Amino acid sequence: MKWEDSLINIKGVGPKRKEALEKHGIKTIGDLLSFYPRKYIDRNVLGSTDNIYEESEVSIKAQVLNKGRVQRIRGNLSIFTLSLLWEDKKIAAVFFNQPYLKNTLHEYQEYYFYGKIKTAGAMMKIMNPQFVSVNNPGSFFELTPVYSHISGIPNNTIPKILTQIFSDDLEIADHLPESIRRSENLLDLKAALKAIHFPKRADEVLRGIERLKFNEALKINMGIMSNSWGKKVSDIIITSFEGINILMNNLPYELTKSQRAVIDDMIADIKSGQVMNRLVQGDVGSGKTIIAIIAACLMAQNGYQTAYMAPTEILAQQHGRNFKELLVNMGISVEVVTGSIKAKEKKEILDRVAKGAVSIIIGTHALIQESLEYYNLGMVITDEQHRFGVKQRSQLSLKGNLPHTMVMSATPIPRTLSLILYGDLSVSYIDELPKGRKPIKTYCYDEASLHKIVAFLEDEMIKGRQTFVICPFIEASEEMEEVRDTETVYNELKKKMNPKYQIGCLHGRLKNDDKESIIKAFNQGEIDCLVATSIIEVGIDVPNVSAMVILSADRFGLSQLHQLRGRVGRGKHQSYCFLVTNSKSKETLSRMKVIVNNSSGKKIADEDFRLRGPGDYFGFKQHGLPKLGLLNPMEELTLIKNTKIIADMIFQSNEKEMMNFRNEVLQSFYQDIDEVSFT
Numbered sequence: 001m002k003w004e005d006s007l008i009n010i011k012g013v014g015p016k017r018k019e020a021l022e023k024h025g026i027k028t029i030g031d032l033l034s035f036y037p038r039k040y041i042d043r044n045v046l047g048s049t050d051n052i053y054e055e056s057e058v059s060i061k062a063q064v065l066n067k068g069r070v071q072r073i074r075g076n077l078s079i080f081t082l083s084l085l086w087e088d089k090k091i092a093a094v095f096f097n098q099p100y101l102k103n104t105l106h107e108y109q110e111y112y113f114y115g116k117i118k119t120a121g122a123m124m125k126i127m128n129p130q131f132v133s134v135n136n137p138g139s140f141f142e143l144t145p146v147y148s149h150i151s152g153i154p155n156n157t158i159p160k161i162l163t164q165i166f167s168d169d170l171e172i173a174d175h176l177p178e179s180i181r182r183s184e185n186l187l188d189l190k191a192a193l194k195a196i197h198f199p200k201r202a203d204e205v206l207r208g209i210e211r212l213k214f215n216e217a218l219k220i221n222m223g224i225m226s227n228s229w230g231k232k233v234s235d236i237i238i239t240s241f242e243g244i245n246i247l248m249n250n251l252p253y254e255l256t257k258s259q260r261a262v263i264d265d266m267i268a269d270i271k272s273g274q275v276m277n278r279l280v281q282g283d284v285g286s287g288k289t290i291i292a293i294i295a296a297c298l299m300a301q302n303g304y305q306t307a308y309m310a311p312t313e314i315l316a317q318q319h320g321r322n323f324k325e326l327l328v329n330m331g332i333s334v335e336v337v338t339g340s341i342k343a344k345e346k347k348e349i350l351d352r353v354a355k356g357a358v359s360i361i362i363g364t365h366a367l368i369q370e371s372l373e374y375y376n377l378g379m380v381i382t383d384e385q386h387r388f389g390v391k392q393r394s395q396l397s398l399k400g401n402l403p404h405t406m407v408m409s410a411t412p413i414p415r416t417l418s419l420i421l422y423g424d425l426s427v428s429y430i431d432e433l434p435k436g437r438k439p440i441k442t443y444c445y446d447e448a449s450l451h452k453i454v455a456f457l458e459d460e461m462i463k464g465r466q467t468f469v470i471c472p473f474i475e476a477s478e479e480m481e482e483v484r485d486t487e488t489v490y491n492e493l494k495k496k497m498n499p500k501y502q503i504g505c506l507h508g509r510l511k512n513d514d515k516e517s518i519i520k521a522f523n524q525g526e527i528d529c530l531v532a533t534s535i536i537e538v539g540i541d542v543p544n545v546s547a548m549v550i551l552s553a554d555r556f557g558l559s560q561l562h563q564l565r566g567r568v569g570r571g572k573h574q575s576y577c578f579l580v581t582n583s584k585s586k587e588t589l590s591r592m593k594v595i596v597n598n599s600s601g602k603k604i605a606d607e608d609f610r611l612r613g614p615g616d617y618f619g620f621k622q623h624g625l626p627k628l629g630l631l632n633p634m635e636e637l638t639l640i641k642n643t644k645i646i647a648d649m650i651f652q653s654n655e656k657e658m659m660n661f662r663n664e665v666l667q668s669f670y671q672d673i674d675e676v677s678f679t
């Protein structure tokens with residue numbers, strides 16, 4: 001029996017169960033072996049009456065004192081209660097819906113019981129315990145794996161199938177080179193899987209987990225490393241820096257110290273003769289776009305093209321305007337290519353790109369399309385914002401002859417995750433905001449205060465400012481009446497606000513042309529108040545906006561609220577953000593407090609991470625990385641660092657075994673990420 005064999009040949013797996021397992025992503029023997037237990041029951045802990053903890057799960061040794069009593073509650077529901085003597089105390093064993101146990105448990109006999117202890121009430125209880133006779137405990141004290149329930153599969157079926165798999169001639173090829181396995185003191189793969197599924201003791205499970213986590217960490221590291229590995233020396237020759245000096249000297253503002261430092265880092269990379277792989281990390285509104293403009297200008301002035309990949313069409317258009325504003329009169333040609341552009345126009349642009357008549361190409365995913373050929377791509381910039389995966393990034397880089405890469409990101413990423421995601425990148429931080437920015441005053445109110453908030457927005461608009469009103473939904477939902485939607489709010493505001501104010505409404509369901517014209521009108525100050533969904537979350541840059549109201553604010557994640565709020569306070573005006581929620585939940589209110597009291601993206605991300613836990617935070621899927629089994633990347637810094645060193649060693653090695661292993665791991669990595677879909 002092999003890893004890739006189908007489960008259909010296994011006894012006990014008929015077509016129905018096969019289908020149920022497949023729904024859960026379990027198709028092969030290997031998939032089932034990779035379906036790890038959710039937890040283990042350890043009945044080895046023998047409880048004592050000296051030390052009883054409410055709700056603790058323990059084994060107790062106790063004598064049955066009576067025949068017990070079955071109470072019928074209603075229908076099939078029954079409770080069987082039995083009195084036990086545990087050391088010198090009485091305890092009741094309570095069984096639900098198992099009246100037949102009356103004939104199984106015998107008076108005056110001793111048993112081991114395992115279950116949850118409840119101390120509240122007149123008598124101590126052990127709830128729904130498992131039990132075994134003291135004279136014949138069998139495997140009662142062995143560790144028992146517990147698997148997540150799969151609908152259509154009885155709970156004891158998974159262990160049964162696994163037992164069969166292991167008792168047959170199971171072949172598991174362990175490709176990890178023996179030398180690494182030994183130096184890292186790891187179990188071989190089959191032994192590790194056996195330890196996970198059939199452990200006798202807890203330390204065996206730990207050894208099994210150690211090996212399987214190692215596999216996952218090594219695979220992720222090798223997959224990421226393969227993006228940049230072996231393509232270090234750059235053929236791109238940059239000699240002229242005059243153009244960017246002119247550009248920088250003519251900006252309407254002075255660059256911050258951090259912005260200058262990032263530009264220095266970039267220039268040093270380019271001068272080093274090696275391919276640049278740099279992540280630029282800076283909080284919302286810290287001024288990352290100008291870095292991209294300067295980098296693209298440098299490339300253009302030296303005869304190379306730059307591709308700039310933005311996460312949304314709206315942003316691609318906005319960047320297009322910004323780039324053109326600063327670069328067109330320097331004789332640099334900029335074009336925006338998006339999915340919605342008309343075919344004829346697109347063809348014309350693509351022809352010009354292929355001939356080298358366009359220097360800067362800005363777009364969305366469309367930039368990765370097969371049909372887009374570059375003349376001489378010198379740099380790829382991705383405005384990451386967690387929308388692109390590892391795969392897209394590398395696909396775009398493959399378009400040229402090893403172009404330089406720069407990744408922009410606003411969201412602080414925990415160190416471990418950034419080591420994985422950007423393991424191949426050097427990092428520059430923009431850790432200050434442009435001069436003169438005032439902290440955004442943030443408040444949390446319930447809906448009863450809405451009329452006052454609307455009056456406040458009108459006051460701001462009298463002063464010539466613009467405002468945002470954000471709603472989670474596009475239209476009203478019957479199931480979730482309490483959640484605000486753009487359609488209703490837009491109509492209400494039209495009635496409530498002075499008609500001299502222009503109100504606009506923007507959401508993802510509008511046609512691209514309509515979206516574009518609304519954004520344009522808002523940019524030009526023709527719309528005073530824009531009601532929108534989170535579509536404006538990233539990147540939208542209108543410095544005249546001074547107030548934002550976020551309705552049903554509890555529907556958004558903390559980092560998302562921070563991103564949304566980052567759409568105001570981008571100019572010299574004092575700005576305000578109102579989080580509106582009717583929720584009284586303590587948890588919600590404490591989340592709102594985090595935003596009210598903090599302005600730093602890093603602090604908010606830390607809190608988000610603390611409140612939500614690692615599982616939810618920065619999903620791997622969002623980054624186009626495969627789902628992990630046992631590895632929690634947030635907590636395994638040492639393992640990730642160690643396996644990175646090993647991955648590097650494997651990539652450097654000319655030994656056949658190492659090279660074969662490398663190819664196999666990469667094949668599997670790319671297969672995994674092919675299965676990841678983007679939403």
Ligand SMILES: Nc1ncnc2c1ncn2[C@@H]1O[C@H](COP(=O)(O)OP(=O)(O)OP(=O)(O)O)[C@@H](O)[C@H]1O
Pocket residue numbers: 253254255256259282283284285286287288289290410434435538539540541543566570
């Ligand atoms: N040094 C500076 N001084 C003053 N204004 C600046 C400076 N650098 C950038 N800006 C302006 O600040 C605003 C925000 O910059 P930008 O849009 O580049 O931010 P960002 O880092 O991309 O933010 P986000 O992550 O929110 O998209 C823009 O209007 C930009 O022109």
